[in-house]
Amino acid sequence: MARTSRPTRSTRSAMKQNPNDDDCDEEEKQVAVAKAKAVVVKKTYNEEEASDVDESKDDTDIAAAAYVLDGVQYTTYMDFVAAKRKRNEDRMRALGFMDASTKFTTTKRNAAASSSANATKRGIKRTKTTDTPARPTEIRKSSRLSGSKTQLISLDYYVNDWNRDSTTIVREEGEGGDDSGKTEEEVMEKFFKDRVNDGSDLTLEQAIELNDAKWNRDNSVAQAQALMEEIKHSENSGTKSRSTSQSKKTSSPTSVISAVTDDSTIAAGFAWKINGLSIDKEEWVAKVTPDRIYYVTTHPSESKLVCCAGDKQGYVGLWDVDIVSTNDNNHGVSLFRPHSRPISCLEWLNHDSMITASYDGSVRRLNVEKGIFEEIFATYDSDSTYLEDLGYGLDQGYRYWTQYVMTDPRSAGTTNPCLFVSTSVGDVFHVDLRSSRKGMITFHESVSDKKINTVSLHPNGNTLATAGNDGVVRLFDIRRFGDNRARSKSKASPKPLCQQVAGLSVSSAFFSPSGKSLLTTSFANRLDLTEDAHLKSDGTTVKPSTSIRHNNQTGRWLTTFQAKWHPTLEIFCSGSMDKPRCMEVFDSRGKMIRAITGESLSSVMSRTCFHPSSTNLVIVGGNSSGRVVAVRYCKHWIIDYRNLRNMELIYAVDFVRLHNIIVFRLRSFDCVRRFHQFFRTDGLNHPDLKTTACCTPYH
DNA sequence: TGAGAGATTAAACGT
DNA sequence: ACGTTTCCATCTCTCA
Numbered sequence: 015m016a017r018t019s020r021p022t023r024s025t026r027s028a029m030k031q032n033p034n035d036d037d038c039d040e041e042e043k044q045v046a047v048a049k050a051k052a053v054v055v056k057k058t059y060n061e062e063e064a065s066d067v068d069e070s071k072d073d074t075d076i077a078a079a080a081y082v083l084d085g086v087q088y089t090t091y092m093d094f095v096a097a098k099r100k101r102n103e104d105r106m107r108a109l110g111f112m113d114a115s116t117k118f119t120t121t122k123r124n125a126a127a128s129s130s131a132n133a134t135k136r137g138i139k140r141t142k143t144t145d146t147p148a149r150p151t152e153i154r155k156s157s158r159l160s161g162s163k164t165q166l167i168s169l170d171y172y173v174n175d176w177n178r179d180s181t182t183i184v185r186e187e188g189e190g191g192d193d194s195g196k197t198e199e200e201v202m203e204k205f206f207k208d209r210v211n212d213g214s215d216l217t218l219e220q221a222i223e224l225n226d227a228k229w230n231r232d233n234s235v236a237q238a239q240a241l242m243e244e245i246k247h248s249e250n251s252g253t254k255s256r257s258t259s260q261s262k263k264t265s266s267p268t269s270v271i272s273a274v275t276d277d278s279t280i281a282a283g284f285a286w287k288i289n290g291l292s293i294d295k296e297e298w299v300a301k302v303t304p305d306r307i308y309y310v311t312t313h314p315s316e317s318k319l320v321c322c323a324g325d326k327q328g329y330v331g332l333w334d335v336d337i338v339s340t341n342d343n344n345h346g347v348s349l350f351r352p353h354s355r356p357i358s359c360l361e362w363l364n365h366d367s368m369i370t371a372s373y374d375g376s377v378r379r380l381n382v383e384k385g386i387f388e389e390i391f392a393t394y395d396s397d398s399t400y401l402e403d404l405g406y407g408l409d410q411g412y413r414y415w416t417q418y419v420m421t422d423p424r425s426a427g428t429t430n431p432c433l434f435v436s437t438s439v440g441d442v443f444h445v446d447l448r449s450s451r452k453g454m455i456t457f458h459e460s461v462s463d464k465k466i467n468t469v470s471l472h473p474n475g476n477t478l479a480t481a482g483n484d485g486v487v488r489l490f491d492i493r494r495f496g497d498n499r500a501r502s503k504s505k506a507s508p509k510p511l512c513q514q515v516a517g518l519s520v521s522s523a524f525f526s527p528s529g530k531s532l533l534t535t536s537f538a539n540r541l542d543l544t545e546d547a548h549l550k551s552d553g554t555t556v557k558p559s560t561s562i563r564h565n566n567q568t569g570r571w572l573t574t575f576q577a578k579w580h581p582t583l584e585i586f587c588s589g590s591m592d593k594p595r596c597m598e599v600f601d602s603r604g605k606m607i608r609a610i611t612g613e614s615l616s617s618v619m620s621r622t623c624f625h626p627s628s629t630n631l632v633i634v635g636g637n638s639s640g641r642v643v644a645v646r647y648c649k650h651w652i653i654d655y656r657n658l659r660n661m662e663l664i665y666a667v668d669f670v671r672l673h674n675i676i677v678f679r680l681r682s683f684d685c686v687r688r689f690h691q692f693f694r695t696d697g698l699n700h701p702d703l704k705t706t707a708c709c710t711p712y713h
Numbered sequence: 714t715g716a717g718a719g720a721t722t723a724a725a726c727g728t
Numbered sequence: 729a730c731g732t733t734t735c736c737a738t739c740t741c742t743c744a
Contacts, residue, residue, distance in 0.1 A: 639725055
């Protein structure tokens with residue numbers, strides 16, 4: 015099994031022969047462990063099924079009755095499936111979803127569904143979850159979603175609910191009224207309140223009101239307004255005040271990590287900065303959003319660090335990292351909910367306006383000056399209310415959403431940006447909001463039949479890279495794109511300039527700032543770097559020039575990894591599943607510069623990004639519970655132990671200006687020798703460092 | 714060939 | 729300490 019065998023297999027049969035892409039014993043062991051685990055899990059499910067389906071049955075009956083639904087046995091699988099479908103459709107009708115043509119899918123185990131069904135029959139109900147929405151008894155009048163889609167979304171909720179496993183069943187107390195004393199109107203209001211889709215602008219106050227109450231404080235609005243003021247003035251006044259507070263904060267970090275760098279790939283001065291990155295301050299971690307983070311970014315200001323994160327429920331959190339305040343509970347975080355679905359993109363156009371985009375189809379712009387989230391674009395379905403809107407008719411229904419939005423760098427500086435948008439059904443389109451009041455769709459093409467995860471425009475302004483669930487990265491010349499909506503879906507997709515096959519779903523593909531390299535993250539467990547792919551135009555399949563093995567199996571509860579470039583430098587960062595938890599920094603040749611670890615970095619950082627500054631190096635990471643870490647350069651701890659490979663610093667103390675004690679784990683005796691050699695020469699010459707060292711062998 | 718079920722993953726939050 | 733919840737991700741396998 016050669017390491018170089020990149021998963022370019024295009025057939026599924028080939029995948030079957032070597033499904034794990036393994037190349038070492040340890041992984042084989044892991045697979046064996048995983049399989050053993052799987053057996054245990056399966057056994058548990060069977061036991062649950064046995065206890066759930068019917069108490070009167072004994073083991074032999076269960077074994078014989080392969081297909082049981084609501085206590086009824088079915089002899090064939092098809093009968094069973096048909097019965098289940100009919101059962102769920104009946105329930106939908108009972109709930110008022112009368113449209114017979116409604117299609118839906120069940121996604122969970124039958125056993126759980128049947129237990130829930132039995133629960134319903136016996137007049138008992140499930141334990142109430144914290145934010146269970148109420149049953150909608152009527153369709154909204156004023157909504158960007160037309161009636162059919164509203165029904166389908168509600169339906170989605172119910173189907174999931176029916177099929178939910180691990181349910182706890184409790185006896186219903188009292189009469190079958192509403193839960194916890196709420197009136198039906200109140201429950202309904204709660205259900206609709208979290209949808210922000212009427213096409214209007216949102217003030218800060220409104221966006222805060224849309225938060226779940228438990229995230230808001232009395233001073234939330236005031237705090238948000240104060241933050242906006244700070245951001246507004248950050249470009250002018252921040253530099254002086256911050257440099258003092260910064261030096262205070264970083265005067266005594268608790269650890270430094272030596273790095274393995276190579277001057278041939280990175281400018282020497284820059285490598286030092288990466289080595290100086292530290293992440294041991296508790297203050298540099300904060301809960302910024304309530305739910306899983308889908309996107310992180312930073313405010314572009316050089317003088318003030320504001321981290322921004324968007325989560326799965328449409329929350330956007332702005333975190334002022336260096337806030338000096340002891341009495342507020344939010345720790346410098348202001349939370350808004352400008353969207354109702356996962357945030358797909360957060361991008362600062364300049365220092366006082368940020369684009370927020372979401373799966374809900376809308377794109378907003380946070381106007382810091384005015385303090386509002388303006389809606390600048392949205393997709394609508396066939397609801398004639400929005401006939402006049404630019405996005406009318408784009409939304410194709412239940413399985414349609416806008417997956418990724420990128421602002422067009424060619425429109426930088428104009429008041430209204432242009433947007434590249436990708437969708438869950440494989441479309442890519444470009445919205446030009448500059449020209450008229452309404453704007454226009456420059457092109458709209460279908461480039462895949464699966465979801466497009468990212469789009470990236472090459473600095474040449476013409477080449478667009480798309481990456482999606484079909485496992486192929488395609489490069490297109492957007493000058494050949496046109497508005498293709500009117501034509502039939504069967505029409506052939508535009509021909510790509512070239513393509514790169516990953517085999518499995520590609521989470522992201524981004525061009526480097528210079529345009530030299532294309533960086534790809536895929537479920538085939540690779541970070542691929544392809545050089546000069548944009549120069550091809552003959553439709554060939556290109557191969558990556560560098561392929562880094564990287565565990566991208568994030569599973570269901572973690573946001574997928576998307577390795578991301580620094581906005582101006584040729585380095586990129588990525589989250590990692592490795593333990594201890596870390597964020598990784600690579601250079602443009604795919605060589606790992608740092609795996610940043612630290613006390614405060616204790617979870618998987620699914621999404622990471624760099625601050626745009628090239629002088630103040632900052633890396634921001636967001637995890638799957640809404641926490642954000644900011645990794646920064648500490649000037650007191652510049653240690654450039656180049657050539658000290660295989661060393662890992664485990665402890666360091668700074669007795670201010672006296673001396674430092676540094677303990678390294680060394681992985682071999684050869685390392686110890688080299689360490690001493692090196693330490694006697696370069697280490698003590700470092701101007702910022704007076705050092706005594708103590709070495710322990712690693713075992 | 715398509716649809717569906719099951720496995721996988723990590724971390725917060727209850728008891 | 730342990731069990732529960734997450735469920736607009738994705739892959740693999742099975743069934744008809």
